[in-house]
Amino acid sequence: MPSPSPGRTPWARRVVAPLLVLLVSFSTACQSTAEPSASPERLSRDDARVTLASHPVPTRTTIHRVFGRLPDARRKAVRKQVGAVVDRWWEAAYLGGAYPRSSFPSAFPGFTDAAEARARGDKALLTNRTGGPRIDSVTARKRSVVVDIIATGGQARTVTAHVLLRFDTTGSKTGTTTVRGRLFLTRKRGAWRIFGYDLAKGAR
């Protein structure tokens, strides 16, 4: 069995010590953002809500694959535009508005008229309608959109958006809800529109 070289311990100390310092600083920094030590008062529930609302979880939109040729600038534009369409639906259907509530009258912005008619029949899943009256607040935990694009003639023609939304609810319906699946989009009248969906919604 080889013995440790005599010069190894000081070297390890030199490397490990700054690493520990960095780790401790990092963990302290993380804690300080979660629990501000400067605040002597306990935050009320309303204060907490304001704090969370001011730091919303951003939607992360990425491209999985482009089938066909599409210049980088257009890829970027599609990514932004589709991310915005999905965001609008999430805000209207789950995250935005005042809770508790049972009405979601305009829950499907960005859907085609025909798809909106279908989606209204699936409101229990495609909105927060079932739990809405028992919810006091909704906080997004994860917002992810991954897109596959078909492009012909240098133009994006279709998009499949693989979506994942996870949010916490408070109130008599407390828990975490996950909405996951796919949205299908094509361009109609100069804008990306959702014409179909294949989604699952789960709560725990």
Place this chain on the structure above:
Amino acid sequence: MHRLAGRVRRARRWGRATVLATVLGVTALVVPQSAVQPTDVALVKIRHAQGVATGGEDVVWILAVGSDARPGQAMTRARGDALQLVGINTRTGAATAIGVPRDSWVAIPGHGREKINSALYFAGPRGMAGAMRNLVGIEPDYVMVTRFPFFEDMVDDIGGITVTNPRRFWDPNLKKEGFRQGRIHLDGYNAMAFSRIRKSLVGGDFARSANQQRTLRGIHARIRSQADRPGFIERGVMSVMAHTDTNASPAELFEIAQAVAQVDPRRITTCVVQGRIGFVGAASVVFPDVAQARRLGREARQDATLRGC
């Protein structure tokens, strides 16, 4: 005696302890450690919803045509050998296929009466759509024409298909060893052969059209099972664009593909238009049962569902 009784008691205690330890061990293996893995064992209730709206009517009608074009020949100016009128109900997830024997003697718009397979040669995809409308009473929204080598490529592109073959058959040129009865997996070539072979089938052209419908079911099952794999539908649409002549745009093809993926296999109904074999001059033709064809069209037009065959 006392010593023996003591040994028995000790043995029983050991036995109980061993059983208890085994039970605990098995329990530890089988039951997850819920205390340290709360998120993994939490009860999750999941519900699912899907819907595709292609715009316009609930039912989309597609005429799928297999062209017998030879290499170098335009596939839309050859004979249409495989003819399936496919309806997809995007609201209910139902779908239907009405098969028409290629030798059916029908009226072709602007060309009098001919075998329906020559409608493609005489009048192109639009003429074929017109001939189908004259027979079944439904005008397809889209016509998709492919040739057999391209069809093979498309089946290979989706990883092959599985079909249920009701009886063994073969062909000395296309498949000498034949296709066995039962569930069989087909690659592109074999899917083509399965859909084309006619001579060894008892039902001739009618049985071949039914086999084409089995192939369509296999394609649908494959698409449905793979649709949630990122990029699968996109690759399929690119393959169709490369290998077919169609009046559908890329976006429309994508919408159709998503609609196909959401068809419920339990709600697929199929039928082949029947008829009697006869002759026009020296040519062997099928005189189709027009009344049956019209009935099938009436039944399926609104909801893509056949009540009988």
